[in-house]
Amino acid sequence: MPMVEAEHLFRSFGTTPALRDASVAVAAGEILAVMGPSGSGKSTLLHCLSGIFVPDSGEIRYDGRRLDTLPEPARTALRRTAFGFVFQFGQLVPELTVADNIALPLLLNKVRRQQAYATAAGWLDRLELEGLGGRRTGELSGGQAQRVAIARALAIGPRVLFADEPTGSLDSVTGETVMRLLVGLAREEGVAVVLVTHDSRVAGYADRRVVVRDGRVFASHEVEAGR
Numbered sequence: 001m002p003m004v005e006a007e008h009l010f011r012s013f014g015t016t017p018a019l020r021d022a023s024v025a026v027a028a029g030e031i032l033a034v035m036g037p038s039g040s041g042k043s044t045l046l047h048c049l050s051g052i053f054v055p056d057s058g059e060i061r062y063d064g065r066r067l068d069t070l071p072e073p074a075r076t077a078l079r080r081t082a083f084g085f086v087f088q089f090g091q092l093v094p095e096l097t098v099a100d101n102i103a104l105p106l107l108l109n110k111v112r113r114q115q116a117y118a119t120a121a122g123w124l125d126r127l128e129l130e131g132l133g134g135r136r137t138g139e140l141s142g143g144q145a146q147r148v149a150i151a152r153a154l155a156i157g158p159r160v161l162f163a164d165e166p167t168g169s170l171d172s173v174t175g176e177t178v179m180r181l182l183v184g185l186a187r188e189e190g191v192a193v194v195l196v197t198h199d200s201r202v203a204g205y206a207d208r209r210v211v212v213r214d215g216r217v218f219a220s221h222e223v224e225a226g227r
């Protein structure tokens with residue numbers, strides 16, 4: 001059974017159609033790369049799959065249950081407890097320290113303070129950010145901030161990770177470290193990973209690749225065959 005499944009999604013912004021009959025699914029333990037040209041609808045698809053946007057029509061299921069028909073508070077609760085997000089911009093609180101930023105979603109989920117900070121420290125180690133826990137995130141390099149964002153997304157132990165260009169500001173060695181970490185999470189913990197990327201090397205780590213074109217989702221081999 002798919003972990004997240006979308007069928008026949010339509011979503012417009014005013015008169016601009018962003019999704020036009022988009023269908024896609026990701027299974028537990030699977031890494032799905034979502035590729036496609038700028039403006040084709042990738043981010044809109046990610047936002048619909050994760051319950052941030054409600055589609056105009058179509059159905060989304062998480063773990064077999066309808067997500068799109070849930071009221072906003074229930075979708076928010078799901079995002080906080082079951083979904084992790086790594087988006088390109090604006091997710092860290094610059095005035096807070098690295099450790100505070102990673103611990104914050106745990107504290108919001110009512111994890112005790114000591115445990116939240118111990119979990120944060122563990123993720124700092126896994127992402128090679130040891131010693132930076134006390135630094136304000138506004139004082140980090142782009143690559144460090146991105147790894148903190150990844151640590152923050154993973155600290156809650158999500159069942160689905162939604163990532164938009166998660167290695168965008170990382171050098172290739174660090175990018176590979178992050179991708180290997182995501183592969184490990186998928187294999188060992190069954191996390192489903194939905195990964196938007198323009199980078200074919202990053203997509204090479206995925207189990208399956210789809211291409212979004214004009215608001216529709218194609219298997220990558222369909223697109224290659226049609227070229």
Ligand SMILES: Nc1ncnc2c1ncn2[C@@H]1O[C@H](COP(=O)(O)OP(=O)(O)OP(=O)(O)O)[C@@H](O)[C@H]1O
Binds near residue numbers: 043
């Ligand atoms: N908030 C919005 N308001 C109006 N139009 C929007 C909004 N978000 C997206 N769109 C439009 O919807 C279409 C799909 O955009 P989307 O951001 O999903 O594409 P994308 O494939 O993620 O692009 P990129 O690779 O450049 O990030 C585009 O035509 C875009 O201009």
